[in-house]
Amino acid sequence: MEITDGLPCHVFAVLLSLSSLCVASARQIRFTTAKTTSTGISYSLRIAVGDFNQDGNPDIAICSNNNQVAIFLGNGKGGFTGPTIYTIGISVIDLAVGDFNNDGKVDLALVGGDPFSDGLAFLAGNGDGTFSPPTYFLTGVAGGSLTVLAADFNHDNNLDLFVGGNGSSEVILGDGHGGFQEGQYENGVMGDGIATGDFNGDGNPDVAATQPFPNFSANGVWILLGIGDGTFQQPQPYSGFEEPTGIAVGDFNGDKKLDLIVTDYVFNKVVTMLGNGDGTNPSTLGQPVTFSAKVQGSTATSSIPTGTVVFRDGTKTLTSIALTSGTASFTTSTLTTGGHHITASYSGDSRFNPTQSPVLVQAAVAAGTMEKK
Numbered sequence: 001m002e003i004t005d006g007l008p009c010h011v012f013a014v015l016l017s018l019s020s021l022c023v024a025s026a027r028q029i030r031f032t033t034a035k036t037t038s039t040g041i042s043y044s045l046r047i048a049v050g051d052f053n054q055d056g057n058p059d060i061a062i063c064s065n066n067n068q069v070a071i072f073l074g075n076g077k078g079g080f081t082g083p084t085i086y087t088i089g090i091s092v093i094d095l096a097v098g099d100f101n102n103d104g105k106v107d108l109a110l111v112g113g114d115p116f117s118d119g120l121a122f123l124a125g126n127g128d129g130t131f132s133p134p135t136y137f138l139t140g141v142a143g144g145s146l147t148v149l150a151a152d153f154n155h156d157n158n159l160d161l162f163v164g165g166n167g168s169s170e171v172i173l174g175d176g177h178g179g180f181q182e183g184q185y186e187n188g189v190m191g192d193g194i195a196t197g198d199f200n201g202d203g204n205p206d207v208a209a210t211q212p213f214p215n216f217s218a219n220g221v222w223i224l225l226g227i228g229d230g231t232f233q234q235p236q237p238y239s240g241f242e243e244p245t246g247i248a249v250g251d252f253n254g255d256k257k258l259d260l261i262v263t264d265y266v267f268n269k270v271v272t273m274l275g276n277g278d279g280t281n282p283s284t285l286g287q288p289v290t291f292s293a294k295v296q297g298s299t300a301t302s303s304i305p306t307g308t309v310v311f312r313d314g315t316k317t318l319t320s321i322a323l324t325s326g327t328a329s330f331t332t333s334t335l336t337t338g339g340h341h342i343t344a345s346y347s348g349d350s351r352f353n354p355t356q357s358p359v360l361v362q363a364a365v366a367a368g369t370m371e372k373k
Contacts, residue, residue: 040083041068050097050106053129061108063092065144069110073129088121088134090114093143096150098159100124101178109150109180110134111163113142120161124178137180139163141170147194151205153183154230164191164209173230184231189222197249197258200279204228208260210244220244221262225279238273238281242266281362285337291318292329293344293357307349313340335362 041064052059057076062083063069069092070083090113100107105127113119119142123131146165153160158176160183163169169191171183191209199206204226211220220241224232243265252259257277263270273281295305309328311318313335321328328344340362348354 035078037072037080039064039070040085041070042066044070045092046094048095048097048108052106052125052131054105054127059129061095061097063095063110063112065091065093065112067091069095069108069123071129071131084130086123086131086134089136090118090121090142091144092121093146093165094148096148096161098150100150100159100174100176102158102176107131107178109148109161111139111142111146111148111161112144113139115143115166117142119143119146119163120172120180122178122180135178137172138182139170139172140182140185141166141168145192147191149194149196149207151196153205153226153228155204155228160230162191162194162196162207164189164194166190169194169209171230171232186222186224186232186235189224189235191222193245193247193262195247195249195260199223199258199275199277200225201257201277202226202228206279207232208247208249210241210247210262212243212245212265221247221260221273223279236279241271244271285335286333288331288333289335289362290329290331291342291344291362292327293346294327295323295346295352296326303351305346305349305352307347307352309347310345312343312345318342 039062043064043066045063045065047060047062049058049060053073057074059074060072061069067088069086069088072080072082074080088110092110093112096109097106099105100109101124105125107125108123110121111119118136119139120137121134123134125131141163143166146163148161148163150159150161152158153171154173158174160174161172163172167190168187169189170185172180173183174180189209190211192212193210195208196205206226207224209222221238221244223236226232241264244262245265246263248261249258252272253274257275259275260273261270275281291311293309304326306323308320308322310320311330319330321330342362344357346355
């Protein structure tokens with residue numbers, strides 16, 4: 001259900017307390033003088049690494065939105081030969097490396113193109129550092145500002161792709177022979193930056209995606225938990241960012257549970273989101289947590305909604321807050337240990353209809369229960 005002349009209201013959690021920083025001295029790391037090499041192509045964008053000629057040395061591929069890909073072959077001593085340049089029939093924004101046709105040779109999957117046209121080009125590797133002519137596939141997500149990563153999302157032992165950008169994202173399923181078909185489409189999950197990992201420990205690859213302009217939807221990071229068949233559960237939103245862009249996965253606190261680290265373009269910060277092993281991010285028992293809901297029109301000329309928002313934890317009503325400039329927020333430190341399914345229900349006013357936000361899963365853990373390794 002949507003708000004008349006507006007967007008669904010969204011709920012997000014912001015942890016107000018900050019963990020202390022641990023600083024330790026370490027041996028200084030030094031690099032030798034940098035070596036500069038021309039890419040040989042215009043408007044060089046992203047880079048990927050793979051052993052394209054099967055000599056045991058890492059090679060590199062660099063893409064260009066000028067419809068080109070440059071291949072450099074590494075000599076194992078820090079030097080490269082090349083480039084060998086391939087002209088592609090689409091503007092290339094990002095690329096993924098992997099054996100997509102299961103022949104034991106490294107291939108390239110390139111994303112870009114134009115909306116409503118071919119958005120994916122596949123170059124099969126020949127195993128000697130060269131690639132076969134590209135084949136093209138129509139995709140729902142195409143154009144500029146794309147990101148791509150490869151993983152086996154449906155457990156068929158074939159590499160698939162997750163492509164984000166341009167206001168939505170989608171899974172593209174590989175058939176193991178160099179062919180691809182569109183999978184689940186995620187409208188509204190922008191994926192300016194994407195990362196994959198098993199966030200809830202169920203053996204299925206999940207995806208975390210950033211949305212660079214959360215002021216338009218109140219969400220900054222989306223978590224998509226994989227079902228294991230190439231589809232995902234309903235995306236879970238997290239906020240508290242101004243303009244998140246890059247995102248990476250790692251166990252940053254040593255508890256053997258995957259965490260996320262996000263760069264914030266406007267705040268000039270790096271935000272760490274500690275995972276609790278079930279696909280959510282926890283707060284400590286008794287820690288203040290702020291929940292907010294924002295209701296806004298679909299255009300800049302839309303009026304500002306009025307009325308109230310009721311926050312609920314499952315079926316339990318937490319509080320009712322009047323909108324101020326289209327936003328309602330409240331802070332609580334009384335969440336009990338465990339998972340909480342938070343929703344925000346907007347009452348509506350004379351111009352806007354009632355609606356309810358998606359569920360946000362917020363976990364609370366007892367202090368001192370984090371495993372130390």
